[in-house]
Structures are given as structure tokens and as C-alpha cells.
Amino acid sequence: MSTMRPSTTDPARAAGELEAAVRELVVEHERLIEAVAEQRAAVAAADAAAMNRAIVRQGESAQRIAEIERRRIAAVGALSSPARAGNRPDPSRVRVSELAATLPEPSRSRITDAACALKAALERLHHEYAVLRDAASQLAAHLEGITRQVYARVSHTGAYARSGVVGPPVQVVSSLDLRT
Numbered sequence: 001m002s003t004m005r006p007s008t009t010d011p012a013r014a015a016g017e018l019e020a021a022v023r024e025l026v027v028e029h030e031r032l033i034e035a036v037a038e039q040r041a042a043v044a045a046a047d048a049a050a051m052n053r054a055i056v057r058q059g060e061s062a063q064r065i066a067e068i069e070r071r072r073i074a075a076v077g078a079l080s081s082p083a084r085a086g087n088r089p090d091p092s093r094v095r096v097s098e099l100a101a102t103l104p105e106p107s108r109s110r111i112t113d114a115a116c117a118l119k120a121a122l123e124r125l126h127h128e129y130a131v132l133r134d135a136a137s138q139l140a141a142h143l144e145g146i147t148r149q150v151y152a153r154v155s156h157t158g159a160y161a162r163s164g165v166v167g168p169p170v171q172v173v174s175s176l177d178l179r180t
Helices: 011-045 048-080 096-100 107-154
Strands: none
Touching: 011 048, 011 096, 011 107, 048 096, 096 107
């Protein structure tokens, strides 16, 4: 990972920094995809320790992505700053593909290719998160069903709650004083 800052006076260097940052974002998002897939497998296996490890990996990856993103924004800012500061666009909102179209070759092609790879990685990541969300929902529904079965077995009254299911056991006084 490069830690150099783009030079506002050297567009070629700023373009190189932008390309490097976008390519590093691709690599880091691929790592994040792997961590999400690990979490999905852990959810499917109901393995809490593996879920925690995957979540930690995702957090570490998110921190690295944030650092790379700061470098990307700095490079975009250096490349997109017009002569008049009043018209300067917000670098965090400038699309890399649109900025790349304004650059000379070979920077244009390299940055465009890197941006396409990043877009593809982000699409895969969104898909993995959707699959993870579905797996977690299914696990939660399964656990809720088990919990309801347990409540039904331990409820000595078998009474239904307002929700229409046998709820958690409630302390019911059902004794008779035979001495009086």
C-alpha cells in the first residue's frame, strides 16, 4: 500500500495515485467479500466463534478501505480542481469513471479499467451481503421456532398469549390451600 500523497502540481503523479488507490480498493473489497462469505458459512453452521472472526476481519477491512478512500479522494481532488476554487467539485462525490474520461491516455484507460473492476467487486459484495442477510433471517426464524416449541413444552398451562402463540412461561399461581 502506498502512503504517498498526490501532488497538486503534477497531474501524472495524481493520476498514478488515483489508479493505485482504486486498484487497492479492488483488492480490499475482494478481502471483504471473502470475510462476508466466511460469515455466511458461519451463520449456516451456527458457529458463533467463526461469526465473530469474520466480523473482526470485516471491520479490519473496512478500516483499510477508509484509509485508501482518503487517498482516492485526495487524488480526485488534485485532478478535478479547476483554476477557480469557487467551482471546485466535492472530491468525494466525483465519479472516478467520469474523471478518468477527462484524462489523457494511458491514464484514462488504466483508471477506467480499475474503476470497472471496483464496480464489479462492489456488485459482488452487495450480492454477498444480500445472501448473508437472507441466511441470518432464516437462522433467526429457525431459532424463533425452536424457542416457541420449548415454551410450549414447558408451559404448564398451555395458554396462548395475545400474539396467538404459547409465550414464555409466566409465573401462574395454581395452588389450593387444603388446610382451611
